[in-house]
Every structure is written in structure tokens, then in C-alpha cells.
Amino acid sequence: MRSDFGVKRIFKTVVAGTMLASMTSSVFATESDAGQTLLVLDASGSMWGQIEGRSKIEIARSTIDDVSAVFDVDRAIGLMAYGHRNKGDCSDIELLLAPEQGAIGNVVSAVKAIRPKGKTPLTYAVVQAADILASQTRPATVILVTDGVETCGKDPCAVARSLEQKGVDFTAHVIGFGLDAEEGKQVACVAEATGGQFFLAEDGQGLAESLRRVAQEKPEPESETIPSATLNGPEADPVIGSAFNVRWTGPDGKQDYVDIVPKGYRETYGELSYAWVRSGQPGTIKAPGDPGEYELRYVWQGKNKKHVLAREALHVRDSDVALIAPKEANAGAMFAVQWRGPGGKGDYIDLVDSGVTETAGELAYAYVERHDRESQDRVTLQAPRSAGQYDIRYIMEAPDGRKRLVAEPITILAAKASLAVEDRIRAGAEFPVYWTGPGAPQDYIDLVPQGYTDTAGELSYFYTKSAPESGSLRAPAKPGNYTVRYILQASDGREVLTRQDILVEDVEARLTLAQSVSMGAALEVSWNGPDGKGDYIDLVPAGYSDTSGELSYFYTRSAPEKGALKVPGKPGNYQVRYVMEGATGRRVVASESITVEKASATLEFPAEVPVGERFSVTWSGPSAQGDYVDLVPAGYGETFGELSYFYTASAPGAGMLQAPDSAGEYRIRYILEAADGRVVLIQKAVRVVTN
Missing domain, CATH: 2.60.40.2840 (Immunoglobulin-like)
Structure with a gap:
């Protein structure tokens, strides 16, 4: 039984159709009657995966270069790639080079420039591709190199059948690069449906051999003798969804399998269930979920294509209690189980180790109770992490305890994953x-x-x-x-x-700034560095090692190449630092020392001013952003709650204050707005008098 993951892998091959959906008929114009070849290269992110220590894209680049001389210079050749420009974009398909005579050198150069990045876009353009191909008068050959990962997904075998039924003059040779036999079997349907050949390439050498085979305009099939086979199915008709054993005689080839298909089905793909011959006898096959007439077949993988060597009729009967589940599932995978049974309150489907009879201690379970009339007789279970033999069971909750109504075996395969x-x-x-x-x-x-x-x-x-x-x-x-x-x-x-x-x-960063600056000033800092998310430039006291509690800072992404720091209001030695944000926290990657020098200011105004009147104050000082001149009662120590004030930036050289309504002794002050707070640079007395 194919896993969902396997089905997704199949669909990647449909790019042979998808790529053509974006072409116009002019793409196919050629100076030669020899036809055209379009090399379609998988450039999705999975091509960063490695084979024997080298990334698949690196192997593909060098291999295509090595075998380029094999391609006929008189035959037009072009290049298409997908997944190479954007992440997460199912429309990322690009015709890089339209088919042109003598263009193999350009193809090699273009392949070397490709960097895998995104998804595998094969979903919505396939039907359009069939229409475009059908409108062409010249035969087209596609050589698809795919690593088998599909993420935009429909059923490629169905698309391949559609191409065939429309009579499109189009041949797709498919090279499964780095795929295992299971994945390769499912990818082959596109080549089979279009009259092409399928190859499994395990490494660079296999890729080179496959490309040499299909580089010819019409690759010559190897001669072969068709062997014979026999089948011996179950003695009794199997129940829907049940597992049954099959025996056979035959060539026992590495890619041979026994499958079950609807009666009269002729294709060598799209089977309902199958068992690899190489796994040994007897093979176990799952009956379909619908009763009716079917066929068992022995399918032999010849040198050029698959052949059905033997058939045997099979009747699948109905049942009131049944479980229809996959024959196999990958460890950890979610899989659906259809059920037939009482559907009573408390009934459930569970998964246990093979042969377990207790109705407790299950590894996974799901209740079957319907919540409404629209509920389907289907549950979802998760496979355990360990490969092996397990049972799926229908457990009925009865007045006298739980009872197992039916059990079906399932093989949990070792889960596979890859990282690129x-x-x-x-x-x-x-x-x-x-x-x-x-x-x-x-x-x-x-x-x-x-x-x-x-x-x-x-x-x-x-x-x-x-x-x-x-x-x-x-x-x-x-x-x-x-x-x-x-x-x-x-x-x-x-x-x-x-x-x-x-x-x-490691990374490097560089900071450029003045060696000294007046307290409270805006310090301009030019920087060069990694500019990662969360990176920042800060100002701290000399010798300060923490990456928090800074006196002033700016984010590098908010101030490309140059930013400003507010200097503290206390003279002394400080450091300006480039602080990098990483997965494990922050790290200082560059630091420069700076001296903050004492700032001074002057204030000039009348010694006495009448109550309630406005008067002028002449000032000099840093005039940093936020600096102001204020009026407060004598002895007042706070830097807020002032009676009157003006910002120095808004009143260059002189500004106006208003005397309070009460006579008495007051102070006029210059307030510096620094990185670490406000500082009184100078204050002078003023007397407010009555008129």
C-alpha cells in the first residue's frame, strides 16, 4: 500500500507537463526536423540533500556538464527549472532556455547558476500543458531529473493518463535521482504513460548513465526475452479491507511485484495494493474497500518497461464488520482507517502490538462514535515510532466488557527523513x-x-x-x-x-566613530557587519560585559550602514559595541572605545522679572535633542514639574520663559537630555517681583 508520502513523490514527475503550460508555440519552433528536447531540472530545496557527502544539485551540475557531449548538436535542446527562485511558491516554474540547436553549452552554464530554494510546483498547469502539447506539430521529448519530493500535490498518474488519452505527441523520460525502489516505482508512471523510459539513479554515475541513454533522439530499447510466471491467490474470497496471502512463481526480479487491480485493468501503474516479490513468499496484499471483481497480477520490470506475466481472477466479498486500512505505514505517520461495525458509544479503533489480546494499553486509538449524521465511518491513527508488525482492531464497548470484533495486521515501516x-x-x-x-x-x-x-x-x-x-x-x-x-x-x-x-x-563587524564626544550629544556611528535579525549597536560603560542594560542603542536593520547613539550625561570612558543576536543569545562581535567629555552651558537674563510677565533668556550649550531651559522654585531638585520651559532646538540662542504669579526666589536651569537621564548643566538665580 502506498503511503501518502509516496503519493506525493509521484506527482513531482508531472513537471514534464507543467513546464509546458507556460510556453507558447513559438518555443517549439526549430530549424531541424529532428524534434526537440527539453531538460527539466528539479531545483527545489530538497536538491540540497546529500548523496555520499555531496549535494544532489552539485552532482547534477557536474554530471550534466560531463555528459553534454553526448547530445546531438543538430537537435534543439532547452532547459526548464522549478523551485529555484522563491520559497513556498507553487508557481515558481521558469523556462530558462527555449529549445535551440547547438545550445547544450548554454544549458550547462545555466544549470551551474541554479540554486535550489523552494517548492515543487506541479499542481495546476498540467491540463493546460496537455492542451499546449496537443497543439504542436513536432514531437517533443522531455528529460526530467527529479529527486522525488513533491509539495504542491495531485495525482501524477492520473495526469499522465490524461496526457495519453488526449493523444499528445510527447515523450517523457524520467530519471529518479536518489530515490529508493518504492519511490521509483511510483514515479515511473509518467514515463510509462507517455512511452518514455524510467531510470533509477542512485548516484552521479547512475545519473550519467541514464542521461547518456536518453540523450539520443529515440533511445534504442534493449532486446529482451519475456519470462513466464504463475499466481496462487487465497483459497477463500477475501473480505473487504482484509489482508490475504499470495504465492507465485516467476523471474523474481528486483523490481517485480504482485498487485491487485480492477478486472480488465491494463495499466502497469495505479494499482490498488501490491507486494514486492523481493520481500519473499507468501506476499501479503490488502483487499480493496469495495466488494466486487478484481485481478491479481505478476508484474515484471523488464529492461525497457513493465510486463504483466500472469493474472488471476479475485472476488472480494462484503462484510458487516470490517476495517479498511493501509497494509503499511511509515513510523509516526498519520493514516486513515475506514470501519464498519456497530458504531456504539464507547466503541473505538486501536493499534496494538501484533497478537495482543488485552483491551487496554493500546499504542493509539480513536473513538468511532458519530457526532452527527454527516460523520463518516473513518478515524485517524498515528503509527508508533518503532518498525514492526502491529494489529488494528475494532473494540466494542458491551455491557459485559470490551470485545474485539475484528483485527487487521499492519506493517509499520522504519520512518525515513532527509534534511538539506x-x-x-x-x-x-x-x-x-x-x-x-x-x-x-x-x-x-x-x-x-x-x-x-x-x-x-x-x-x-x-x-x-x-x-x-x-x-x-x-x-x-x-x-x-x-x-x-x-x-x-x-x-x-x-x-x-x-x-x-x-x-x-564566525562573523566580523567594524565600527567607525569619533574618539571623543560631549555628554548628551548624538554620536554618529558607521557600521559594517552581519546585519542579522535583532542585531544592534549599543553604548555601555567601559568594561561592561552584559548584553543588556545598555545606555543607548539602535537596531542595524533600522539604520543601514549608519546610526546615532545618545551619549550619557556623565563624563568618562565608554564603549560602543556591535551586538549580534543568535539562537543561544547575544554576543559582542566588535567594540570601540570612546571618551565622553563634560559639557558646559551659559544662561543670561535679567536679575529681576515682574510676576506673570514673559522674559527672554539667552543661552549657549550642547543643544542636544530634548535639551531645554526651565524655571523652577529655588531649591527644586527634580528635572520635571517645571513652571515654564522652552526647548533649545526650538529657540536657537534665546528663548522666552514666563514668570510665575507669585513673587519670590527662583532658578533658571539648562537641562541636558542624556542617554542615562537628565542633567542640570547650569542654574542661576532669578527674583520674581511684584510690579
Whole structure:
């Protein structure tokens, strides 16, 4: 039984159709009658995944360059890529080079410039692609190199059948790069439906051999002798959704399988259930969820295509109590179970170790009670994290206790995940991580120190559910060796599925500023540095080591290349610092010393002023932002609650104050607005008198 993850992988191949949806007929104009070839390169983020220590995109670049001489110079060739410009964009498809004679060198150069980034956009353009291809008078050949990760998803096999039914003169050769046999089987349907060939390329050598095979205008199929096979199905008709055993004789090829299809079905893809021959006899197959007439088939993978070697009729009967569930599921995956049964209050479907008879201690369960008439007879369970044999059961809550009505086996496969991330990351930087895996509701990707084994206490993380296909982590501020991990949260706990080591590299920053400045002034600071999210420039006392409690600061992203700091109101030695924000906290990456010098001010005004009248005050001083001249009662020590004031910036050289209505002794002051508060630079007495 195919997992949801596998089905998604199939759909990637439909890019052979999707890419053509954006072309006009002029793209296909050529000077040669030999037809045209369009190389379609998967440039989604998963191409950063590694094979034997090298990223798949790096292998693809060098391999395409190495085999470029094999392509016929008289045949027009072009290049299309997808997922190379934007993250999370299902419309990111670009025809980089229209097919043109002698253009293989341009194709090689363009491939070298591609940097994988985003999603795999295969969803909405396929039907349009069929229409465009049908309008062309020349045959078109597509060579699709895909690593099998699809994230914009429909069923590519259905699209392939649609292309075939429309009679599109279009051949797709599909190269599954880095796919396993299970994934490769499901990708092959596009090539099969369009008369092309499918190849599994495990590494660079396999990719090169596959490209050489399809570089010819019409690759010559290898001659082969068709072997024979027999099938021996179940003695009794199986019940809907039940598992049954099948035996066979045949060539037992590595890619051979036994499947079940509707009666008369002729395609070698789109089967309802199957079992690999290589897994040994007897094979276990799941009956469909609908009663009726079906066929068992032995499918042999020949050198050029698949062949059905044997068929056997199969009748699937109905039942009042049944469970229709997948034959297999990946560890940690969510999977649906259809059920038939009483549906009483307290009834539930559970998952237990194979052979368990107790009606307690289940690994996962879901109640079947319908909440309304629209509720479907379907529940969702989560697989455990350990691979092995398990049972899915219908448990009825009866007056005399719980009873097991039916049980069906399920094989939980070891969960697979992959991570694609650049191996060198700048300290403090946010960086993308491309992933494949179960994608269970609580799965997450994290960053930990290299060698860290706990599944808690991570430095940075994101949930896969919130970041389909790719998400971002924040590198720590401290350089060193770290590990990115995929954490599976299954029904019975967490497990690290895969990991990739990265090197967090140190960063540099530079600060340019005056060596001394007057207290309270605005200090201009020019800077150069990583400019990460949350990075800032601050001012602190000399020798201060904390990365909080600063006297003044500005964020680098709010002040590109240059910003201003407010200087404190106390003379002395200080430091201006570049502070980087990382996953583990802040770190000072650059520092410059500065001396804050004492500021002075003068005030000139009449010694006596009448009550209630306005009078002029001549002043000199720093005139920093926020500085002001005020009037307060004699002996008043606060720097607020003044009786009258004016800002120096609004009254250059002189300003007006108003005398209070009560006669007496007062003070006129120059107030400096500094980074660490207000400072009285000078104060002088004034007498307010009655007229």
C-alpha cells in the first residue's frame, strides 16, 4: 500500500507537463526536423540533500556538464527549472532556455547558476500543458531529473493518463535521482504513460548513465526475452479491507511485484495494493474497500518497461464488520482507517502490538462514535515510532466488557527523513532547512550542539506542520560545530530520524566613530557587519560585559550602514559595541572605545522679572535633542514639574520663559537630555517681583 508520502513523490514527475503550460508555440519552433528536447531540472530545496557527502544539485551540475557531449548538436535542446527562485511558491516554474540547436553549452552554464530554494510546483498547469502539447506539430521529448519530493500535490498518474488519452505527441523520460525502489516505482508512471523510459539513479554515475541513454533522439530499447510466471491467490474470497496471502512463481526480479487491480485493468501503474516479490513468499496484499471483481497480477520490470506475466481472477466479498486500512505505514505517520461495525458509544479503533489480546494499553486509538449524521465511518491513527508488525482492531464497548470484533495486521515501516541544508552557516544567521519525512503533527526540526542526544533543550526549532517542505532555524551566536535533526514525535515518544552536521562560522563587524564626544550629544556611528535579525549597536560603560542594560542603542536593520547613539550625561570612558543576536543569545562581535567629555552651558537674563510677565533668556550649550531651559522654585531638585520651559532646538540662542504669579526666589536651569537621564548643566538665580 502506498503511503501518502509516496503519493506525493509521484506527482513531482508531472513537471514534464507543467513546464509546458507556460510556453507558447513559438518555443517549439526549430530549424531541424529532428524534434526537440527539453531538460527539466528539479531545483527545489530538497536538491540540497546529500548523496555520499555531496549535494544532489552539485552532482547534477557536474554530471550534466560531463555528459553534454553526448547530445546531438543538430537537435534543439532547452532547459526548464522549478523551485529555484522563491520559497513556498507553487508557481515558481521558469523556462530558462527555449529549445535551440547547438545550445547544450548554454544549458550547462545555466544549470551551474541554479540554486535550489523552494517548492515543487506541479499542481495546476498540467491540463493546460496537455492542451499546449496537443497543439504542436513536432514531437517533443522531455528529460526530467527529479529527486522525488513533491509539495504542491495531485495525482501524477492520473495526469499522465490524461496526457495519453488526449493523444499528445510527447515523450517523457524520467530519471529518479536518489530515490529508493518504492519511490521509483511510483514515479515511473509518467514515463510509462507517455512511452518514455524510467531510470533509477542512485548516484552521479547512475545519473550519467541514464542521461547518456536518453540523450539520443529515440533511445534504442534493449532486446529482451519475456519470462513466464504463475499466481496462487487465497483459497477463500477475501473480505473487504482484509489482508490475504499470495504465492507465485516467476523471474523474481528486483523490481517485480504482485498487485491487485480492477478486472480488465491494463495499466502497469495505479494499482490498488501490491507486494514486492523481493520481500519473499507468501506476499501479503490488502483487499480493496469495495466488494466486487478484481485481478491479481505478476508484474515484471523488464529492461525497457513493465510486463504483466500472469493474472488471476479475485472476488472480494462484503462484510458487516470490517476495517479498511493501509497494509503499511511509515513510523509516526498519520493514516486513515475506514470501519464498519456497530458504531456504539464507547466503541473505538486501536493499534496494538501484533497478537495482543488485552483491551487496554493500546499504542493509539480513536473513538468511532458519530457526532452527527454527516460523520463518516473513518478515524485517524498515528503509527508508533518503532518498525514492526502491529494489529488494528475494532473494540466494542458491551455491557459485559470490551470485545474485539475484528483485527487487521499492519506493517509499520522504519520512518525515513532527509534534511538539506548548506554545511556552512554564518553565526547568528537565519538559514533554510529543506526536509522530507513523516510530517506528523508534532514532528520538528531542531538545532543542537554536535554530539547532543536529548530530544529537548534544542537551540532553535520549527514544527514541520507549520513549515511544509522547508523552514528556518537561527544559528547560534557562538561559532562551532552543530547538528540539524529531524525529530519524529510518534504515538509512543520521540526519535531522531536523521541529522546533518553544520559548521557555524564566525562573523566580523567594524565600527567607525569619533574618539571623543560631549555628554548628551548624538554620536554618529558607521557600521559594517552581519546585519542579522535583532542585531544592534549599543553604548555601555567601559568594561561592561552584559548584553543588556545598555545606555543607548539602535537596531542595524533600522539604520543601514549608519546610526546615532545618545551619549550619557556623565563624563568618562565608554564603549560602543556591535551586538549580534543568535539562537543561544547575544554576543559582542566588535567594540570601540570612546571618551565622553563634560559639557558646559551659559544662561543670561535679567536679575529681576515682574510676576506673570514673559522674559527672554539667552543661552549657549550642547543643544542636544530634548535639551531645554526651565524655571523652577529655588531649591527644586527634580528635572520635571517645571513652571515654564522652552526647548533649545526650538529657540536657537534665546528663548522666552514666563514668570510665575507669585513673587519670590527662583532658578533658571539648562537641562541636558542624556542617554542615562537628565542633567542640570547650569542654574542661576532669578527674583520674581511684584510690579
